[in-house]
Structures are given as structure tokens and as C-alpha cells.
Amino acid sequence: xxxxxxxxxxxxxxxxxxxxxxxxxxxxxxxxxxxxxxxxxxxxxxxxxxxxxxxxxxxxxxxxxxxxxxxxxxxxxxxxxxxxxxxxxxxxxxxxxxxxxxxxxxxxxxxxxxxxxxxxxxxxxxxxxxxxxxxxxxxxxxxxxxxxxxxxxxxxxxxxxxxxxxxxxxxxxxxxxxxxxxxxxxxxxxxxxxxxxxxxxxxxxxxxxxxxxxxxxxxxxxxxxxxxxxxxxxxxxxxxxxxxxxxxxxxxxxxxxxxxxxxxxxxxxxxxxxxxxxxxxxxxxxxxxxxxxxxxxxxxxxxxxxxxxxxxxxxxxxxxxxxxxxxxxxxxxxxxxxxxxxxxxxxxxxxxxxxxxxxxxxxxxxxxxxxxxxx
Numbered sequence: 385x386x387x388x389x390x391x392x393x394x395x396x397x398x399x400x401x402x403x404x405x406x407x408x409x410x411x412x413x414x415x416x417x418x419x420x421x422x423x424x425x426x427x428x429x430x431x432x433x434x435x436x437x438x439x440x441x442x443x444x445x446x447x448x449x450x451x452x453x454x455x456x457x458x459x460x461x462x463x464x465x466x467x468x469x470x471x472x473x474x475x476x477x478x479x480x481x482x483x484x485x486x487x488x489x490x491x492x493x494x495x496x497x498x499x500x501x502x503x504x505x506x507x508x509x510x511x512x513x514x515x516x517x518x519x520x521x522x523x524x525x526x527x528x529x530x531x532x533x534x535x536x537x538x539x540x541x542x543x544x545x546x547x548x549x550x551x552x553x554x555x556x557x558x559x560x561x562x563x564x565x566x567x568x569x570x571x572x573x574x575x576x577x578x579x580x581x582x583x584x585x586x587x588x589x590x591x592x593x594x595x596x597x598x599x600x601x602x603x604x605x606x607x608x609x610x611x612x613x614x615x616x617x618x619x620x621x622x623x624x625x626x627x628x629x630x631x632x633x634x635x636x637x638x639x640x641x642x643x644x645x646x647x648x649x650x651x652x653x654x655x656x657x658x659x660x661x662x663x664x665x666x667x668x669x670x671x672x673x674x675x676x677x678x679x680x681x682x683x684x685x686x687x688x689x690x691x692x693x694x695x696x697x698x699x700x701x702x703x704x705x706x707x708x709x710x711x712x713x714x715x716x717x718x719x720x721x722x723x724x725x726x727x728x729x730x731x732x733x734x735x736x737x738x739x740x741x742x743x744x745x746x747x748x749x750x751x752x753x754x755x756x757x758x759x
Contacts, residue, residue, distance in 0.1 A: 386457040389416040389441060391715045392485075394452075394476060395465035396442075397424040398555060399670055400490050403708035404463055405440070406432050411716055414439040418455065419466075420447060447472060452479035461715045464489040467555050468562040469517065470496040471656070477504045477515065486514040486718050488731075490707050492522055492559050494605035495567030501610070501728040509727025514718065518607035519710055519731045521703035522546055522625060524740065525683040527611060527730060529753060531737035533687035533694040534617055536757050541688045544608050544623040545589055547598050548681040548703045551627075551671045558663040560604070564640045565647055565655055569605035572613055572621040580605065586626060586633050592684050592697045592754075599633035600624035611730040639666060676701040676748075693758040698741075700750035713743045 391408065395401040396417035408415045409432060419425040422444035429435060429442060445455040447466070452475060456462060462485050464476045469491040477500065480487040487508070491497065497517050508515040518524070526544045533539060563569065570577040586599035606623040613621075626633050643662045647655040681700040687693070700706060714735060717723070723734040731740060744750040 385455060387416045387441065387443075387455070387459055389414050389439075389458070390460040390719055391415040392418055392456050392459045392462045393465070394418050394456075394462060397421065397428040398465050400704055400707055401465040402428045402432060403705055404465065404711050405429050405435070407709050407712035408715070409435055409438040411712055412438055413712070413715060413719070416441050416443055416456070416459065418443045418445050420444065447475055449475040449478035449482065452476060453482040456480075456485065457483045459483065459485050461486045461488070461718050463711045463715060465555075467491055467493070468496070468559045469493050470499065470562060470566065473500065473517070474503070480513065481507055481511065484511060484513065486723070487516070488514075488519045488711055488714050489517045490520045490711065491517050492520065492556070492604060492606070493563055493567070494569060494607065494610060495563065497607055497610045505728030512722070512726050514723045514726055514734055515728045516714070516731055516734050518611075519707070519714060521681060521700070521706035521710075522548070522603070523607040524710055524731050525681065525698055525700065525706065525750070526606075526608060526623065526685060527732050528737045528741050529683050529685040529696040529698050530608070530612070530687065531732050532696045532753055532755060533685050536687070536692060536694045536759070538692045538759070539687040539689040539694055540618055541620040542608065542612065542618060542622070543686040543688075544606070544621065544684070545591075545598075545600060546623070546625040546681070546683045547591060547600070547628055548679070549628045550674065550679045550703060554663055557666045558659055560636065561640060561643050561659040561662055563604035564644060565659060567604070569602040570609055571602070571605065571623070572609035572619070574619050575613060577609065577613075585637055587624070589624060591682065593682065593699070598626055598628065599630055600626040601633070601636065607730070611733070674702040674704055679703065681706070691759065695756045697754040698750050700744070702749060706744060706749050709743060709747055709749060710740060713740060
């Protein structure tokens with residue numbers, strides 16, 4: 385059964401999926417809300433205030449490429465929030481190719497991004513379609529800040545950090561454990577991937593705007609080394625991230641270590657069962673709705689070169705809302721015109737970093753960036 389809705393929100397019953405539906409309502413963009421459980425999707429979308437003011441439909445769909453393509457056929461854009469994406473993303477990418485739709489997702493999995501570029505990038509480009517995984521606050525805002533720094537010529541090294549106040553969702557916890565179980569985390573050194581050490585985390589970082597140090601991890605390597613590996617201006621990228629909650633950050637390595645011990649010697653399917661069970665123990669319920677007075681975010685990028693320095697800081701709030709809004713910005717753009725780059729491309733490469741920043745500013749989710757340049 386095809387759809388007459390040009391935008392699909394896949395995983396609409398999840399925390400971020402529901403927020404995407406909210407912003408699609410504000411943009412007055414009709415959409416198909418899809419997931420693996422009809423009632424859960426219907427309940428989640430019905431809870432969006434004012435949802436009756438936009439046209440939408442709800443669908444239950446089996447997670448296979450064929451079933452997804454059959455149900456999503458007719459759509460131009462698929463906004464995918466069903467993760468971990470290394471586990472579930474390939475079927476959605478294949479379905480998008482089959483129906484000729486652009487693809488975005490909210491992943492935080494460096495291994496998925498590297499794999500997606502290798503497996504799907506050329507095919508999407510050949511079809512004139514966009515494949516932009518990693519469209520999320522924890523990565524895209526830092527990329528915006530990095531690109532603002534890179535407006536100053538002669539800088540080739542990026543030192544990136546991201547912090548936020550909040551709680552990981554079930555999907556985020558699952559992603560952290562999946563990264564640890566199946567992939568190494570990389571930074572970029574002279575345009576080559578180099579593996580972060582497996583131990584010694586978290587580490588302390590200075591955080592702009594406060595005296596207290598923050599605790600950070602490689603967080604799976606993040607998307608930044610992947611995006612900037614294809615940028616001729618950049619040779620080196622290191623990115624670390626964390627939450628401002630120090631006890632939670634101190635607990636993350638212990639949770640991961642315990643899960644890895646349980647997975648020792650198990651098959652892939654059995655490892656996933658451990659990951660799912662551990663994720664449910666850590667965070668079994670939907671986090672509370674974000675409060676902009678409490679749930680703040682901070683992205684800081686130092687860019688350097690042989691004879692230059694730049695530092696950009698972007699303060700924001702409600703990181704899940706930032707993620708949702710950027711995906712809807714992408715959908716709105718793609719419904720009206722082709723992206724700036726097709727195939728595997730970051731949100732900044734596809735839509736422009738200043739344009740993304742403008743939308744976030746217009747909705748009150750980030751402050752004007754603070755930029756210092758020394759040459």
C-alpha cells in the first residue's frame with residue numbers, strides 16, 4: 385500500500401520521532417507516521433498538541449526492505465529514527481533507494497556511518513538522492529560550529545567537544561552498548577582514521593562558561609571524523625562528548641564493562657539480547673519532556689592551523705528538540721529543491737551550516753555563536 389504523504393517519520397512512537405511529528409505540524413507538512421506497532425505510533429502522535437491541524441496517517445510496517453518500500457512508496461523523504469542504525473538502518477536505506485526517496489537519520493554510530501558511506505553512498509548519488517545519517521544535535525551543532533571556524537582560511541585541525549544536560553533515551557543507551565560491542569571509535573589524523581584507546585575514560589575537559597571541569601568520552605567516535613575526512617580543508621579531527629551529570633558519566637564505563645563481560649563468547653544474536661536487557665535496566669521509560677531552563681547544550685570547537693586559531697561556542701537548549709527541528713528543516717528543504725550535495729553528505733554539506741543555524745535560532749533553540757579568531 386503506497387502513501388500520498390511525501391514525508392515519512394519512521395519510528396514515530398519514539399522520543400525523537402514524536403518531536404519530529406510536532407515540528408512537521410508547525411511546518412504544516414503532511415506526513416506518514418510509521419513504526420512496528422500501530423497502536424504505539426497512533427498513541428504517540430495523538431499526544432502531540434494540535435496534531436489535528438495537520439494531515440497525517442499512521443501505519444504499522446514490518447522491518448524488511450521490501451515491506452518498508454511497499455508502505456513508503458510515494459514518499460520523497462524518509463526521516464529514520466529507528467536505531468541502533470548499524471542494526472536496523474540498512475533495510476531503510478535499501479527501501480529509500482527502491483522508492484527514490486531521500487534519507488536522514490538521527491544516529492550516533494560512527495561504524496554505521498562509515499558502513500553507510502561505503503555501501504550506499506554511490507548508489508544514492510547515482511540516483512540524485514541524499515543520504516545524510518547523523519542529523520542530530522550531538523553532531524550537527526558541532527559541525528555547524530566547526531564550519532563557522534573554517535570560514536577563516538588556513539585552519540586544518542578541529543578539536544570538538546559537546547556537552548548537554550539530560551538523560552539518554554532507551555535508544556541512546558542501546559547505541560552506546562552496540563558501539564562498544566561491535567565497533568572501534570576513531571578520530572582523524574592526517575586524513576586517516578586512528579583508533580581511540582579502549583580504556584582510560586572518562587577524561588576531564590575544560591568547559592567554556594564554567595569553572596567546573598566536564599567528563600567526556602569518545603562516544604563511539606562521533607560523526608565528525610567521518611564528515612570531515614571528505615573535506616579538503618581538514619586533516620585532523622578529535623571529538624569528545626558527555627552529559628553534565630558527573631555521576632552518570634562515571635557510571636557509563638562501568639555499565640559498558642559489565643555488559644561486555646556478559647557478552648564474552650556469545651553469538652551476535654545473544655550479544656544483542658544482552659544489550660537490549662542492559663538498556664532496559666538503565667533506562668526503561670521515556671525520559672521526561674525537555675525543559676529549556678534545565679536541558680541545556682554546549683558545543684565548543686577549537687580550530688587551528690600553522691598560523692591561525694579560531695574558537696566557536698554554541699549554547700543551546702533541548703537537544704532532542706534541536707535534533708527533531710533539523711530533520712524537519714531537511715524535509716522542508718528537500719520537498720522544495722535538490723540538496724547542495726547528493727549521495728553521502730552531512731547536513732551542513734547538504735543544506736548549509738548558516739541555514740541550519742538560522743532555523744535553530746528562529747525557533748529559540750540556540751544562541752548566536754561566540755567566535756574568536758586569531759591570525
